Amino acid sequence: MQIMQSDLISAELRNRFKHASRVLVLTGAGISAESGVPTFRGGGNTAVWKGMPFDVISSATMVERDLPAVWEWFDYRRSLLQKLQPNPAHYELARWADVFQEFTLVTQNVDGLHRAAGSRDVIELHGSVWRARCVSCRTSYEIIPGERRPDVCVGCGGSLRPDVVLFGEMLPSGAFEIAAERAQACQLCFVIGTSALVYPAAGLPEIAKAAGAYVCEVNPEFTPLSALCDEVLTGKAGEVLPLISQ
Ligand SMILES: NC(=O)c1ccc[n+]([C@@H]2O[C@H](COP(=O)([O-])OP(=O)(O)OC[C@H]3O[C@@H](n4cnc5c(N)ncnc54)[C@H](O)[C@@H]3O)[C@@H](O)[C@H]2O)c1
Ligand SMILES: [Zn+2]
DSSP, X not given: OHHHHHHTSOHHHHHHHHHOSEEEEXXXXXXXXXXXXXXXTTTGGGOEETTEEHHHXXXXXXXXXXXXXXXXXXXXXXXXXXXXXXXXXXXXXXXXXTTSSEEEEEEOOOSOHHHHTTOOSOEETTEEEEEEEETTTOOEEEOOTTSOOOOBOTTTOOBEEEEEOOBTOOOOTTHHHHHHHHHHHOSEEEEESOXXXXXXXXXXXXXXXXXXXXXXXXXXXXXXXXXGOSEEEOSOHHHHHHHHTO
């Protein structure tokens, strides 16, 4: 079985992995599935909080209408996430930061598991449940696991809200632009555990491909991006990723 799995990685990919200096990785909910976080389309989107569907309680409208209820929901989500651990895929990507001259990790996830695995400078396109943000001056505050979450901005006294991109909101300015620049410049691009339906994030592998990068997908299922990829590794991220650098 082990031999069959190693055969999954082509000689071409191994060679490119060995020689690349600029690498970009885009991850989605699937990379955290083996840690026990439900994916969006795998059940996460059917969650209901106090009778409110996921996309209502996690919406910009709800922040304006009932911020304490939004916090209750995010406090609950953090309490679940706090018990979970990064999996071998998160740890493998944390190691890749030392392998390449320029390594960019872009995630759509808000669970903080890349950071928990040791990745630094993660571009969190959709924010993080482990941060709060002032609604007035946008100052961001870390939420430390096990500690009381800050509830008011020390700078301006404004209310804090989860620093997460909610339904009906735009991505924070800057983050995507940096990711797009890195995608444009990378030689090797991995798309891991994303259904590749949410734009602009799903546009990053397209930018990389158009600029001449070798694009590799890791996912147990095919996605709308599979056809664009040079190589599709069909399998679970936690099992496939550690094989690539072997
Ligand atoms: N962990 C999180 O932070 C989290 C969880 C759910 C949703 N979200 C948000 O919801 C949106 C949904 O988009 P998405 O594309 O990230 O998620 P998605 O649920 O739409 O897609 C998940 C993808 O992961 C694949 N997958 C499942 N198990 C896998 C595994 N073990 N290894 C590799 N791939 C696996 C599935 O086949 C699917 O293609 C994102 O914007 C994200 O911010 C985040
Ligand atoms: Zn403030």
